[in-house]
Amino acid sequence: MSIDTKFIGKSYPTKTYDVSKDKIAEFAHGIKNPDPHFVDEEFAKKSKYGRVIAPPTFAVIFGAQVIGPLFFDAELNLNMWMLVHGEQEFEFMEVVKAGDSITTSGRIVNIVNKEKLDVISYEVCSKNQHGKDVCRGLYTFVVRK
Numbered sequence: 001m002s003i004d005t006k007f008i009g010k011s012y013p014t015k016t017y018d019v020s021k022d023k024i025a026e027f028a029h030g031i032k033n034p035d036p037h038f039v040d041e042e043f044a045k046k047s048k049y050g051r052v053i054a055p056p057t058f059a060v061i062f063g064a065q066v067i068g069p070l071f072f073d074a075e076l077n078l079n080m081w082m083l084v085h086g087e088q089e090f091e092f093m094e095v096v097k098a099g100d101s102i103t104t105s106g107r108i109v110n111i112v113n114k115e116k117l118d119v120i121s122y123e124v125c126s127k128n129q130h131g132k133d134v135c136r137g138l139y140t141f142v143v144r145k
Contacts, residue, residue, distance in 0.1 A: 021098035066106035
């Protein structure tokens with residue numbers, strides 16, 4: 001059974017994530033990137049940013065909060081056993097800094113029904129506490145039938 005295209009445009013509740021220097025450092029160590037902008041508070045204070053900043057890919061941390069509800073949406077009834085992550089792409093605008101509060105929303109932007117699979121495109125948009133766009137992510141999920 002195909003995923004109904006009537007769900008294109010469906011959005012999910014926004015979530016807010018408070019960015020801390022400790023979470024940034026944990027993430028930077030996890031991706032094996034010891035850039036002092038990410039892990040050294042004294043260095044970061046002297047940089048043009050004035051504080052620790054997050055690696056761009058930190059966006060997956062605050063974005064994940066609004067992706068989860070898609071997977072467990074009873075209306076969509078996704079077969080999680082047959083779902084794979086197809087791809088993701090990001091567009092970065094503002095630098096994320098320790099102390100920022102990031103609000104993220106998510107919505108289904110496309111559903112394509114093919115012969116043996118469905119492709120869901122899910123857009124995630126994040127803004128900082130000043131209302132400035134931080135990141136736009138596009139995630140593609142494939143569900144085999």
